[in-house]
Each structure stands twice: as structure tokens, then as C-alpha cells.
Amino acid sequence: MDHKTGFQIVDTTFRDGEQSAGVVFSTEEKINMAIALDRAGVAWIEAGTPAMGQEEQETLRTLLALPLKATLIAWNRADLSDIRASLSCGFSCIHISLPVSDLHIDYKLKKDRKWVINQLKTALQLVQSYGCDITVGAEDTSRADPEFFLRFADIAAKFGAMRIRFADTVGCLDPFMTFDRLQNLVSQCSLPIEFHGHNDFGLATANTLAAFQAGAQFASVTLAGIGERAGNASLEEVVASLEKFYGYHCGVESGALSSLAELVEKASNRPLFPYRPVVGSICRTMM
Amino acid sequence: MRQLVMVVDQTINEALRLGTPMAAIELMIPLLRKYSIEMVDVSLHHLQRAGVSLEQSPLLPLLRCKIHSSLEEIAEARQMGFSKIIITWRHQPLHLSMDQLADALAAVQEFAQVYVCIENAAELSTSELTLYWSLLVRYQVKRLIYQDIGSALEPFSVYRKLEKLQRTIPCPIEFHGHNAYGLATGNSLAALRSGVQYVAASVSGVGSPNHAAMEEVLMVVKHLWKQEDVPSGSSLTADCMQILSYMGVQLPVDKALIGRDVFAHESGIHVDGITKNPLLYEVIEPEEVGQTRQLVIGKHSGTASLRIKFLQWNLDLNQTEALQMLEKVRRIASIQKSPLSDLQLHQLYWHRDELQNSQIS
Numbered sequence: 001m002d003h004k005t006g007f008q009i010v011d012t013t014f015r016d017g018e019q020s021a022g023v024v025f026s027t028e029e030k031i032n033m034a035i036a037l038d039r040a041g042v043a044w045i046e047a048g049t050p051a052m053g054q055e056e057q058e059t060l061r062t063l064l065a066l067p068l069k070a071t072l073i074a075w076n077r078a079d080l081s082d083i084r085a086s087l088s089c090g091f092s093c094i095h096i097s098l099p100v101s102d103l104h105i106d107y108k109l110k111k112d113r114k115w116v117i118n119q120l121k122t123a124l125q126l127v128q129s130y131g132c133d134i135t136v137g138a139e140d141t142s143r144a145d146p147e148f149f150l151r152f153a154d155i156a157a158k159f160g161a162m163r164i165r166f167a168d169t170v171g172c173l174d175p176f177m178t179f180d181r182l183q184n185l186v187s188q189c190s191l192p193i194e195f196h197g198h199n200d201f202g203l204a205t206a207n208t209l210a211a212f213q214a215g216a217q218f219a220s221v222t223l224a225g226i227g228e229r230a231g232n233a234s235l236e237e238v239v240a241s242l243e244k245f246y247g248y249h250c251g252v253e254s255g256a257l258s259s260l261a262e263l264v265e266k267a268s269n270r271p272l273f274p275y276r277p278v279v280g281s282i283c284r285t286m287m
Numbered sequence: 288m289r290q291l292v293m294v295v296d297q298t299i300n301e302a303l304r305l306g307t308p309m310a311a312i313e314l315m316i317p318l319l320r321k322y323s324i325e326m327v328d329v330s331l332h333h334l335q336r337a338g339v340s341l342e343q344s345p346l347l348p349l350l351r352c353k354i355h356s357s358l359e360e361i362a363e364a365r366q367m368g369f370s371k372i373i374i375t376w377r378h379q380p381l382h383l384s385m386d387q388l389a390d391a392l393a394a395v396q397e398f399a400q401v402y403v404c405i406e407n408a409a410e411l412s413t414s415e416l417t418l419y420w421s422l423l424v425r426y427q428v429k430r431l432i433y434q435d436i437g438s439a440l441e442p443f444s445v446y447r448k449l450e451k452l453q454r455t456i457p458c459p460i461e462f463h464g465h466n467a468y469g470l471a472t473g474n475s476l477a478a479l480r481s482g483v484q485y486v487a488a489s490v491s492g493v494g495s496p497n498h499a500a501m502e503e504v505l506m507v508v509k510h511l512w513k514q515e516d517v518p519s520g521s522s523l524t525a526d527c528m529q530i531l532s533y534m535g536v537q538l539p540v541d542k543a544l545i546g547r548d549v550f551a552h553e554s555g556i557h558v559d560g561i562t563k564n565p566l567l568y569e570v571i572e573p574e575e576v577g578q579t580r581q582l583v584i585g586k587h588s589g590t591a592s593l594r595i596k597f598l599q600w601n602l603d604l605n606q607t608e609a610l611q612m613l614e615k616v617r618r619i620a621s622i623q624k625s626p627l628s629d630l631q632l633h634q635l636y637w638h639r640d641e642l643q644n645s646q647i648s
Contacts, residue, residue, distance in 0.1 A: 020541065021551035021583040024624045052587070053617060077556075107564040140567075170570040174511055175442045175473045176480065200570045201511065202503035202543040206442055206473025213443065228557065228568070229550065230543040237469035244468060245441045269624070273539045275497040277469035286467065286496050 007212050007242070007250050009235060010194060010220045011037055012046040013264060014063075015075045016232055017222035020268070027059040029267040031066065033223070036263055038068040040256035042235075046220070047072040050089045051082035060089045073135060078123035087130055094127045096120065097137035097165075100152050101144035113148060117155060124159035135194070137165040142173050142181065150188055157190040163218055164191040168207060171200030171230065175210035182214035194218035197233045199225055204233035205277075209241055212248075219250075223264035224272065224279070236261055236278040258284065290484050291516055292508050293325040295351070295461060297489035297498045302534045303333035304495060311533040316346060318526045322505060322518055325485065326351045326371065331360055334367070341367050351402065356391035365398050373402040373432060378411055385422060392426035400429045404463065409435035413451055423458050430461045430485065435474065436496070438467035442477035449481040461485035464499050466492050471499035476507055490527045491542055493534070502527055502544050502576070510571050520544075524577040544576050551581040553626065555589020558582060562595050585626035586617050597636060608639055 013033060018025050025033070030047075037045055045068075050057050064072055073093045074086035086094055098116050105111055120136070127134050136156035141149050153164045166182065173181070178195075186193055195211035195218070197204040208219045225234030236257040242248040261279040265272050274281040296319055302312055316327065327346075330353040334341070341347055351371040354360040364372055372395045376388055388403070395401045403423065408416060408431075423431060433449065440448070449460060462478035464471045464487065475486040488501035502523055509517035524545045531538055540548040550573040552558050560567035565580065573580050584596055590609035593616065597604045604612070612635055616627055627635075 019554040019557075019587050021548050021553040021581070022540075022585060022626045024586045024620055026621070026624065053614065055617065055621060103564070104560075104567060108560045108567050170566075170568060172511065172570045174476055174507060176446075176477075177511075179443070199541075199543050200549070201507045202472040202500055203476075203507070205469040209441055209470070210443075226541070228554070229541070229548070229552075230546060231541045234469065241441065241468045241470065244438075245444075270539060270541070271537075273491075273542070275466075275491070275493050276539075277466050277497070280497070282495050282497060283467050 006217060007248065008044065008218050009042050009239065009250055009252055010044040010046060010073075010218050011042050011222065011235060012196075012220050012232065013037075013222040013226060013235075014048050015046040016220075016228060017226040017264070018048070019228050020226050020231065021228075023226065023268045023270075025267045027062055029263075030059060030063060033260075033263050033267065034063055034066060034068060034070075036256070036260055037223075038070045040253045040260060041251045043070055043251060044218075045070045045072050046075055046095065049075045049082075050085035050091070051076065051079070057085065057089050060091075064090050071133070076123075078119045080123065080126055083123060083126055087132070091132070093133040093135070095135045095137055096123045096127065097139055098152075099139040100149050101140035103143055104140045117152070120152065120155050121159070124156065124161070128159050134159065134161040135163050135165065136161045136191075137167060137196070139167050140169040141166040142168040143170075146181070146185060149185065150190075153189050153191050161191060163194050164189065165194045165196050165220060166211070166216070167196040168198055171198035171204060173197075173207050174201070174203055175206040178207040178210040179214045182211045182216055186215035192217040194220055196220035198228065199230040199232060202230070204231070205237040205241060208233040208238050209245070212242065212246070224261045224268075224270075224276075226264055226268055226270070234278075240278045289479075289512070289514055292323060292479055292505070292514070293485045294323050294501055294504065295463075295485055295487045296324045296327040296501070297487050297494050298501070298530060299327045300329050300333060300353075301489060301493045301495065303329060303337050303339070305534055305536075306337060307534050309339055313346065315530045315533050316349065318530055319490075320349075321522070321526060322501060328353055328373065328487070330354075331364055335363070343368070353404070356387050358391070358394060361391060361394045370399050371402065372399045373404045375404045375406055377406050378408070378415060380415065385418070389422060389426075392422060392428070396426050401426060402430050402432055402461075403428050404432035404434050406434040406436040408433040409439045409448070410437065413448075416452060417455065420455065420457055423456070428458050430459045431456060432461045432463050432487075434463040435465055438465045438470070438496070440464075440474055441468075441470050442473040445474045445477040446481045449478050449483055453482050459484065461487070463487035465494075466497040466499060471497070472503040472507070475499040475504050479504075479508065490530050491536075491538055491545065493531075493536060500543070506544055506571070506576065510575070520576040521574065522577045526577075545578075548581075550578045551583050553583040553585045553592075554587040555592055558592040558595060559589060562591070583626045584616060584632060586620040588613065588616060596632065602636060604636070612636075612639060
């Protein structure tokens with residue numbers, strides 16, 4: 001367990017968080033949350049998906065104009081028109097996502113692995129030609145062939161990607177499985193790994209910590225764990241746990257966690273469960 | 288083959304703390320018993336505060352009373368008719384005398400099965416815990432309850448510590464974790480993995496301090512660990528909601544497995560995927576936990592979602608119409624900060640010709 005290389009938080013409240021069914025953040029709410037995340041020390045903010053349309057692009061331009069230290073990232077499918085939308089917004093850090101499990105490749109894309117690799121190359125060529133920073137997401141990694149993930153990461157590395165996202169898209173891992181998978185991949189992967197965990201069985205935080213112990217270098221999280229279905233790993237739980245269990249300070253101020261969770265509580269109109277870890281009212285009186 | 292997982296319920300104890308009436312608690316217990324509940328813990332303090340009398344109650348054989356080591360509390364629990372008693376103990380390194388615990392164990396042994404709970408066990412070394420082994424033998428303690436009152440452990444340390452203790456402990460271990468950091472489910476699973484059979488849990492993790500969520504622990508064992516002997520979850524959501532409603536607790540819509548929206552899909556990519564094959568974006572079928580899949584139309588919808596939604600009503604929408612409607616849908620969702628109702632969608636559909644001809648405003 002070597003943590004010398006560091007472990008950083010990538011917040012995806014505006015992208016995967018807002019994709020939670022029924023949740024819409026206003027531009028003003030996003031501005032307030034972006035400023036709060038930046039002040040708290042979050043270095044990476046996945047800001048949204050420009051391909052969603054003009055209105056979203058206007059919001060994203062507003063966010064890009066804020067004087068933030070954090071890097072804003074645009075999320076994209078490996079689709080040239082999606083990427084062009086991100087470039088025209090003015091993003092200089094571009095995330096490209098493609099599925100890597102045969103399940104997703106066969107049933108969703110109705111393509112094959114070769115098509116995925118070619119699509120990745122085409123998308124990365126375009127992004128690289130604009131001199132942007134690149135991060136790559138491998139959707140459904142937890143159900144994919146590890147060899148294919150490594151090959152996918154190799155291509156991403158060749159085009160200068162900074163890191164590759166291991167996505168536990170449906171939250172089907174437990175912490176022990178996560179550790180085994182990640183430990184195996186970390187030693188062979190040509191890029192640093194970012195772990196993106198979902199909470200379908202209530203294990204997203206535990207799995208993110210397991211990824212940290214296995215040598216992952218980034219964690220993709222959201223405020224109050226908001227996200228698709230049962231949500232994502234929560235920023236508060238991951239940050240507080242890193243400090244509590246490993247004495248590791250990931251750069252995010254733990255004193256800001258409650259107020260950050262309250263911002264998303266208001267913006268999503270979802271009251272915080274009193275029994276919620278770290279920021280729930282019962283936990284706060286006990287800690 | 289792993290052994291059967293048994294849950295020791297902590298939901299009822301929280302219900303007592305919240306002042307839930309006994310009549311409601313009596314209705315909650317049969318619902319809980321559907322889910323591998325071996326026993327129900329109740330603390331003497333909450334019972335006394337609520338003024339509950341359990342004399343002659345048919346529930347008594349299922350209940351285990353949590354007390355401290357004082358003789359007054361032991362006498363009170365005995366009078367109430369309990370046949371299972373937990374003596375809660377805090378190990379204090381500078382105060383090594385265990386006479387008080389030994390006296391309490393001797394007193395309880397006269398009338399009940401006795402369990403010892405070391406509430407700060409997670410913060411102790413193996414050698415400190417080993418000091419208790421002879422007492423466990425002498426007083427025929429049924430189980431040692433290894434509590435992590437301060438949420439001091441993460442799953443890998445739970446596994447290591449419990450695996451080591453089980454090599455020497457003279458009785459079975461029960462794991463009682465807490466959830467201050469969001470790791471209680473993972474910690475309980477680590478305990479099970481180490482060979483422990485009994486874990487404390489409550490519906491959606493309620494408790495003060497909070498616990499592992501019963502539904503999460505059981506469904507991981509059933510679906511991720513493929514252990515078939517875990518009870519069916521086909522009415523899990525309704526049962527948990529009913530239990531929480533007796534307590535006046537409102538469940539978050541995104542609570543894993545049992546929240547209202549955990550099988551609701553809105554984003555275009557997900558809805559498109561779900562329609563092609565639900566496994567793409569669902570780890571289990573919603574029916575496995577007594578839920579149904581929902582399709583929500585909102586800001587993140589795509590044209591495929593719209594066409595699928597209208598097809599459910601036998602209404603056809605071509606790609607051009609879907610594209611035009613999508614723009615309007617996204618704008619309405621952004622303004623009202625919520626998804627569109629079925630009525631709003633019908634209105635958009637029946638006025639779609641006007642949409643085509645007019646500037647969207």
C-alpha cells in the first residue's frame with residue numbers, strides 16, 4: 001500500500017450527481033457549489049455534459065468563467081459532435097467515456113471490442129489535436145475483462161491521457177473484490193487509476209477506500225453521494241474516512257463537509273437523512 | 288459453503304428511543320422476523336424511559352435486554368422476565384479489575400443466557416481482549432459481542448482482527464458495528480467473511496449511534512456472494528417502509544435497495560441501455576427487493592427515452608418530433624427543477640404540432 005503518489009478527489013456532483021432521476025440544479029446553485037468545492041480544496045470538478053444542449057452549455061460557460069483553482073472537466077461520449085460541443089464551450093480538460101465490458105459493448109453499443117478501440121482512438125485524436133488535457137472513462141470496468149481494460153488504458157496513455165477511470169457502474173463489488181481487482185490492475189496499468197463507485201449495495205465508500213488501499217490515485221465522488229439510482233461514493237464519507245483510518249489528508253478541508261452537503265441538500269430538495277454518516281444530524285452530535 | 292447469516296435487530300431499540308408505541312412495535316416485529324432476525328436487542332434504559340411493561344409478553348423469548356453491570360439493572364431485567372441478557376462493558380486499560388463484571392455475570396447466569404458486549408472492543412488489542420477469555424468460559428457466556436462504538440474500524444482491519452480473535456476465543460463472536468463513516472455494511476460483511484455468523488443491523492441503519500443497514504448486508508450476501516439461504520427480498524421495500532413509518536422515519540429516496548428512486552432512470556444513456564437490457568444499469572432486478580422499474584422524463588432525458596415513454600401509452604413519436612419535444616422537456620424541467628409529470632407529457636404530445644410551428648419559449 002504505497003500512498004506516496006497521492007490520492008485526489010474528483011467531484012462529479014454536477015455530472016453523475018445531477019443525473020440522479022428527478023434532480024435539476026440551477027446555474028446559480030452550480031456556481032455556489034463550484035465555489036464552495038473549490039474553496040474546500042477539491043482540485044477536479046466534472047462540470048457536466050455539453051452535448052446536452054445549448055442551455056447546459058451556457059451554464060458551463062458561466063462556470064468556466066469563474067476564478068477557480070479547480071480544473072473543470074467536460075464529460076463526453078466518444079462522439080465527435082459531443083467533443084466539439086465541449087471544445088466550443090472552452091473546456092481544456094476533456095473526459096472521454098466508452099464502455100469496456102462485453103455486456104455493454106454487445107447489448108448497448110451493438111458493436112465489438114475492435115470498434116471500441118477505434119472509436120477511442122478517433123475521439124482522442126480530435127481532443128489531442130486541440131492540445132486539451134485528457135481523462136478517459138472505462139464504463140462498467142467491474143464486469144469487464146481486465147486484459148481489455150489494460151489494452152484500452154494503453155491506447156489512452158498513447159494519446160496522452162492523464163488517468164483512466166475504473167467505473168463500478170452498477171455497484172456490484174464489495175471492498176474485498178475491489179481491492180483484489182484494483183491491486184492487480186494498478187501494477188499493470190499504463191495510467192494512474194481513478195475509482196468511480198456506485199452505492200447500489202451501500203458499499204460505495206468502503207469500495208473507494210479499498211481502491212485507495214490498492215493503489216488507485218483518484219476517487220470520483222459526489223456531494224451527499226447524490227447520483228444515479230442509489231448514488232455514488234460520497235465526498236464527505238471518503239474525505240473523513242481517509243483522515244480517520246489512514247491519517248491521509250487528500251487536500252479537502254474536513255471542516256467544510258457539512259456545509260457542502262447542505263448545499264446539495266437544498267439544491268436537490270432531498271433532506272439529509274438524520275442517520276446519514278458524517279453529515280446526518282445524529283452522526284454530527286455523536287462525533 | 289458459508290454458514291447461515293443471522294442478524295440481531297437494532298431497529299426496535301431505536302423505535303423505543305424515539306417513543307414508538309408498544310402496539311406499533313408489536314406490528315413491526317413480525318415484519319422483521321421475515322429477515323434472518325435471530326433476536327431483537329432492547330436496552331433497559333429505553334424500556335424504562337418509555338415506561339414499557341413486558342410482563343407475560345409473548346415477545347419476551349425473542350428479546351435480549353441490554354444492561355450495564357450494576358446489580359440494580361440486573362434485578363430490573365430479571366423482574367421484567369428476560370431470559371437473554373447482554374452485559375455491556377467498557378474496557379478501561381488503567382482499571383483492570385473485572386470483579387464487577389464477574390459479579391454481574393454470576394448474577395445473570397442464575398436466571399438467563401448471558402452475553403458480554405465490550406463496547407470499545409474495536410479499540411483494544413488482542414492481548415487486552417484475551418484477558419476476558421477465562422470469564423467467558425467460567426460463566427458460560429453465549430457470545431462475545433464485539434462492538435465498534437466509535438466507528439473506529441474499516442473493513443480490512445475488521446477482517447484481520449476478528450479472524451485472529453476467532454483462533455483463541457472460547458465462544459462465538461457477534462459483530463456490532465456503527466456507521467459514523469459509512470462503512471458499517473462493509474465492516475459487517477468483513478466480519479461475516481472472517482467467519483463470524485451473527486451481526487447487528489437495523490432497517491436502513493437507524494440507531495443512535497447508527498448501524499449497518501440490514502437490507503444491505505442481507506442482499507449483498509444473497510446477490511453478490513450468491514448465498515441462496517438468505518430470505519427472499521420480494522417484499523423487502525414494503526416491509527422496511529412499513530417499519531420506518533411506524534417509527535415516523537422518512538427514508539431518503541436514494542437509500543440503497545429500498546429507496547423510492549433507486550430503480551428510477553432518467554438520463555438518456557441509461558434509459559436507452561435499460562430498454563436494451565436492464566442488466567446494463569441495474570445490478571439486480573427491482574423485483575428482487577420488491578420494487579418496480581420507473582422511467583422518469585426530465586432534464587437528462589434523450590430522444591430514445593421520450594419515444595419509449597410514449598410507446599408505453601401506445602403513442603407514436605417520430606425522431607423529429609422527439610427532438611423538438613426534448614428541447615421543450617429540458618427547458619420545463621430546468622424551470623420547475625423537477626421531472627415532468629405524465630400530464631405535462633400528454634399536454635406536450637397533443638400540442639406537438641404547435642411546437643413544430645412556433646418558436647419554443
